[in-house]
Amino acid sequence: MSKSIKVVGVGGQGTILLAKILTTVFVEAGYDVKMSEIHGMSQRGGSVSSEIRYGNKVYSPVIEKGDASILVSLEQMEAARNVDYLKKDGVLIVNDYKIHSMVTLNGKIPYPDNILEDLSNRVKTYVIDGTNKAVELGLDKVMNIIMLGALSKVIDLDNLKWEDAIRENVKPQYIDINLKAFKIGLNEVK
C-alpha cells in the first residue's frame, strides 16, 4: 500500500525544498519513495507542484487525482486548483496567503475571496498562518518549513526524523531558523 502527498504553490515559494525534505524523511525511514515534479516555469510565477509517494513498493511517481491523503498548499488559490487530487477523507493544509496571478493583478477578475470557507466546509482543513508567522520569525522564506511542521503533525508517524532531514537539506547558516519554523508549524495543528 502506498500513500500520496501533494505539495503545491507558486514559483519561488519553496515547494521544491519542502518536497525534498519530505522525500529525505521517508527515504531515511526505509520506505520505498518516488517523487515527481514538473519544472521549467518554477521561477516565473506560474503554478508549481511536487508529488511524493511512499510505501512498501511504489510504482507510479505521479499522484492520481482523488488519491492523495494530504494536500499541502502554500497559497490559497492553488489549494482550490488542486483539491481534486485529494481523497474524500483526505486532509488539506493551506497557508493563509494570497498571491495574485497576471489575471487578477490588473483587476479584470477579482481574486476569489471565499476559498478557505468553501474548502473547509467540504474537506478536513488546517489553515496555517504561515507567511505571517515566518515574517514574525524574521525570514519570510521559512514559511515552507512552517508548513512542513504542520504537515509532520498531520502525518503523525514517530519513525520519521524531521529535524535531521532539515539539517541535511538547508544551508548551515539557516538551520536554526528553519528548526524554529518547523516547531512553530508543529504547534499550529492541534
Add this chain to the structure above:
Amino acid sequence: MKKILSGNEAVARGVYEASVHFASAYPGTPSTEILQNISTYKHIYAEWAPNEKVALETAIGASIAGGRSFAAMKHVGVNVAADPLFTFAYTGVTGGCVLVTADEPGMHSSQNEQDNRNYAKFAKIPMLEPSNSQESKDMIIDAYELSEKYDSVILFRMTTRVCHSKSLVELGERKEVELIPYKKNFGKYVAIPAIGRKLRHKVEERMNILKEYSEKSKWNYEIDNNSKIGVISSGIAFEYANEAFGDTVSYLKLGFTNPLPANLISDFCDKHEKVYIIEENDPYIEEFAKILGKNVIGKELFPYSGEMTPDVIRRAALSENYKGVELNEDLFVGRPPTFCTGCPHRGFFYELGKKRKKIIVAGDIGCYSLAVGEPYDMMDTLICMGASFSSGHGMQKIMEMKEEDDRRIVTVMGDSTFFHTGINSLINTVYNKGNTINVILDNRITGMTGQQDNPGTGLNLAQETSTIMDIEGIVRAIGIKNIRRVNPNDLQETKDAINWALDLQESSVIITDWPCKLKKRYNDEDFARYDKMWQTKDKVIEDLCTGCKACLRSGCASLIFDPGTKKVSINPNTCVGCDVCLQICPYDAIVKDDKYV
C-alpha cells in the same frame, strides 16, 4: 549504497560508472540536468554545444577517435541532430556511443509531442527505454556494452516523468575503460556512396542479429501473475500499468525496444485471452503486435496523446470513475508563467506592443515566448529553434507581394537561439536581400532551461573563462549594415530603435543588451549605466495615481491594481527597481522609494 536520484541524475551516474570519456548536449527540458550532473564528475570531459547537431557530431568524433561518448537532448533536438544520426547508424562506433532522447508526452515544456521511438526504427539503431531511475543508471552502463558489441550508436529513450521523477538507486562502482588506439578505417567512416552501399547491408545484418538478442535481453521479461489478461508495456507506462492493475494481470515488460522481440510478444499474446498494449504516444509496440497478427487492444481504447497515468488507464480499461474531492472552478483562475520582475524582455515587448497594428511578429523558443500572453500578445508565430529570422523572411517576401498590406515583419530570438541556428537564418536574410527587422534579445544566458552558459557568456560548462562570441561583430560580419544596441530597460532608447528600424527599407538588427535578472551577470559597463542596480525599489504616490492602468501594460507581477480604490500599488517584496513602470506612468505617480535609495 542507495540514493534517491532523478532519472537525469541516474543517467549521469551511469555515464560515470561506465567510464564515459566525452559528453555533450544542448539544454532542453526535460534533458538539461543530465549534462549538468555529468559535469559534477571530474573524470568525464563534458561540454555544452551550441546546438544538438553539433553535440551529436562531437560525440561521433569522440567515438571514432576511440573514446566512449555521450550526447543528450530533448525530443525535438533529435530532429536537429537527425542528419549525422542517420549516417552514424551506418558507420557504427569505435568507442561506445549513446544518444539520449528526452520525450515529452503531454508537452509540459515543448511545442510538439513526437514519439522518438520511431527514430530508432527509422535510423535502424538499437533502443533502450528505462522506466525509473535504477533502470536509467543500469541501462546506460549496459548500453555501452551493447554499443561496442553490436557496433552501433544506441538510442536511449526517456520521457519527462522518467527524467524528472526521483526514486531509489543502488549505486555501483566505476569500471575503468581505456581509450582505444586510433587507426584510420576508410571503409567504415568515409561514407561516400560506394562505402555507404556496403554499410547499408552491414546495418541490415546488425539488426537481424539484434532481433535474436532482443528475445533474450535481460531488459525484456515476463511477470507471470497467473492471469488471463496480459499487459505489454515499456518506459514509465509500465509503472503506471502496475499502479492501475497491480498483480491482477500478467506483464511483458519491454526495455530493449528496437528491434522488438517478435517471439516473446507472440507467445505472450497467445498465452492470454486479452492483451492490452499500454504505451504513451504512438502505437509503436501495438502496430508491431498487429503485424504479427495478434489481436491486441491499444489505441482504440487508450488515448493517442498525453500521459498514460494510472487514472487514464483506470478510466479506459476498468471504467472506474473519479472518487475524490470535487473541484469548484469558481474558486480559481489561471496562473500562467510570466516574465520575472526585472526581466529585460519586459521593456522591449512593452515598446514593441505599441506598433502592434503595423507589424507581424515571428517568435522563437526561449523565455521571450512568454510574450505570447497578456498583456503583450506579441507573437504571431512560434515554430522551432532559430525559425523566427528565416520564417519571418519568408513571410516578408509574401507580404511584399500584397499591395493592400504594408505590415513589416519583426523577428525575435534570444542569444542562445541565435548561436543555436539563428546565424544561418540571418545569413539567408542578408544573402536574399530581405527586409525584416531582426531582434536579438541578448540576456547573456540560456534562460528558459535554467540559466546555462552558452558561447556568448564567456564561460564554458566547467566554468572556465572562454572566448565571448561577439553578437554584434557576427551580425556585422554577416553583412547587416543597420545595427543598434539598446538597453531594453530604457524605454526611450528602445522606442527610438524600433522607429528607426521601421523607417528603414532594408534588413536591420536590434540587439537588446541586458543580463537575465535571475543570473545577475553584470559587467562594469552595466553598473556604469545603472546606478545601485537592483538595490532600489519603486513605489506609487497614491494621490497622483489616477487608476489609468497604463503601467499594467508593462505586465510586471509586482504591480497590483486594487479594483476597490482603483489605485495601483507595488509589492516591495518583489520589486527590484528596474524603473520600467516608472517610465510608463503618464502622471509621474511612480517614483523611487527613498527608503531603499
